[in-house]
Amino acid sequence: MRKFSISLCVLLGSTIFLPADAQPDPLASCAQCHALTLNEIPEDKITHRMERKAPDLHYAGRKFNQDWLVHWLQEPVRIRPGGVFFGRHVETGTDGQDVIASDSLLEHPSFNEKEARDIAAALMSKSEVDAGLVPEGAYAGKGNVRFGKMAFVKLRGCIACHENEPGKGGVSGPELYTSSQRLRPDFIAAMIARPQEIEPRSWMPHLEMSDRDVQNLTSYLMSLDPGEEQ
Amino acid sequence: MNCTGLFAATLLIGLGYSAVAMAEPVSMDRAEKLYDTYCAQCHGMSRNGKGINTVGLSVQPRDHTDTKAMSDLPDDQIRLVIEEGGLAVNKSILMPAWGEAMSAEEITAMVSYLRKVCKCGN
Numbered sequence: 001m002r003k004f005s006i007s008l009c010v011l012l013g014s015t016i017f018l019p020a021d022a023q024p025d026p027l028a029s030c031a032q033c034h035a036l037t038l039n040e041i042p043e044d045k046i047t048h049r050m051e052r053k054a055p056d057l058h059y060a061g062r063k064f065n066q067d068w069l070v071h072w073l074q075e076p077v078r079i080r081p082g083g084v085f086f087g088r089h090v091e092t093g094t095d096g097q098d099v100i101a102s103d104s105l106l107e108h109p110s111f112n113e114k115e116a117r118d119i120a121a122a123l124m125s126k127s128e129v130d131a132g133l134v135p136e137g138a139y140a141g142k143g144n145v146r147f148g149k150m151a152f153v154k155l156r157g158c159i160a161c162h163e164n165e166p167g168k169g170g171v172s173g174p175e176l177y178t179s180s181q182r183l184r185p186d187f188i189a190a191m192i193a194r195p196q197e198i199e200p201r202s203w204m205p206h207l208e209m210s211d212r213d214v215q216n217l218t219s220y221l222m223s224l225d226p227g228e229e230q
Numbered sequence: 231m232n233c234t235g236l237f238a239a240t241l242l243i244g245l246g247y248s249a250v251a252m253a254e255p256v257s258m259d260r261a262e263k264l265y266d267t268y269c270a271q272c273h274g275m276s277r278n279g280k281g282i283n284t285v286g287l288s289v290q291p292r293d294h295t296d297t298k299a300m301s302d303l304p305d306d307q308i309r310l311v312i313e314e315g316g317l318a319v320n321k322s323i324l325m326p327a328w329g330e331a332m333s334a335e336e337i338t339a340m341v342s343y344l345r346k347v348c349k350c351g352n
Contacts (some may be wrong), residue, residue, distance in 0.1 A: 046263060046264065046267055047263070049267065050263070050266070050267060082271075082282055086270075086271055086282055087266050087267070087270060087275070090270075090275050090282060092274075092275060092276055092280075095280075096274070096276055096278050096280050097280045097284075097285070098270075098274050098275055098276070098280055098281050098282045098284075099282065100282055154323075155323065156323060157322075157323045157324040157326065160272065160283050160287060160324045160326075161271065161283055168286070169286075170271070170282075170283035170287075171282050171283060172271035172282060172283055196330040196331055201267075201331060202331070203267070203268065203271070203331075205315075205326035205327055205328055205330070205331060206327065206329075206330040206331070207315075207326060207327065208327070
C-alpha cells in the first residue's frame with residue numbers, strides 16, 4: 001500500500017510539475033541529421049560537408065519559404081539529385097564515367113500536416129547567419145529573365161552543377177527548377193553574390209558577378225515553374 | 231661579417247621562418263580531400279574528366295590523368311585556373327574560380343597533387 005502511494009505521488013508530482021503548455025521540440029527528429037545551430041558545425045568545414053547526413057539548417061528562416069516547407073515535409077521529393085554529398089553516392093562505370101548510384105540515396109521522412117506546420121514554424125526562427133549577408137531587398141524584383149537564362153545556361157555555367165528542369169543540368173548541386181517555390185528570392189540573390197560568406201567552404205563558387213547579373217539570374221530562377229517546360 | 235651584417239642576417243632568417251610558420255602546410259591527403267570536394271564533381275572520382283556533372287556539358291573537363299597534356303601546363307597556369315577559373319586562361323567558363331573556397335596554400339598543394347595524379351611532376 002505504501003509503495004502504491006509513493007508511486008502515485010511521484011506520478012501526480014511529475015504531472016503537477018510539468019508545465020501545462022509544455023510541447024515536445026518539433027525539431028528534435030531533425031537534429032538527428034541536420035545541424036540546427038552554428039555551434040554544431042565543426043571548424044573543419046570540408047570534412048563536415050563530406051560527412052554530414054543532411055544540409056545545415058541554422059539559417060533556414062532566411063532561406064526557405066514557409067509554405068513550401070509545410071508542403072514538402074508532408075510529401076518530400078529529392079532536391080539534390082546527387083545526394084547531400086555526391087562523393088558518397090558515385091559509382092564509376094566500365095567506360096570510366098561517374099554516375100550516381102540512386103539506390104544509395106537516402107529518403108527524407110514525411111510528416112503529417114500538424115507536424116509539418118510545427119516543424120516549418122520552428123525552422124523559420126532559425127536565422128544564424130549575418131543579417132547583412134542576406135538583406136531584405138537583395139533581390140530587387142526586376143531582373144531580365146532572358147538574360148538570366150543566358151547566364152545560367154551559357155555565360156556563367158550554373159547549369160554545370162544545377163538542373164533547371166528535371167534531367168537537364170548537373171547533379172552535384174540542388175536542383176533549381178523548384179527554387180521559386182522553395183527559396184526566398186533575397187536568399188537566392190545573396191547566395192549567388194556571396195556564397196562563400198553565407199556558407200563557408202560551400203561547393204558554390206564565388207563568380208564575381210555584377211549586381212545586374214545577380215538580379216537577372218534571380219529573376220530567371222524565380223520565373224521557373226516546375227510544371228512548365230523551359 | 232661585422233656585427234651589423236650578422237644582426238641583419240639573423241633578422242632576415244627570423245622573418246623568413248615566421249612567414250613560413252604562419253602559412254599552414256597543406257598535406258597531400260588534405261589536397262586529395264579538397265579535390266574530392268570541389269573538383270571530382272566534374273573531373274571525376276578517377277580524375278579522368280568524367281565526373282557526374284559532365285553528361286551533357288558543352289565542354290568536357292580536362293583529364294587530369296593525361297600525362298602528356300598535363301605536362302604541357304606550367305604550374306602557374308594551373309594555379310591561375312584554380313584560383314580565377316577557366317576564363318582567366320581563355321578556357322571554358324564552366325571551370326569556376328575556387329579562389330574564395332580554397333586558401334592560397336591549399337591551391338599550392340592542389341597543384342602538387344595534380345602533378346602527382348598526372349605523374350608529370352615538374
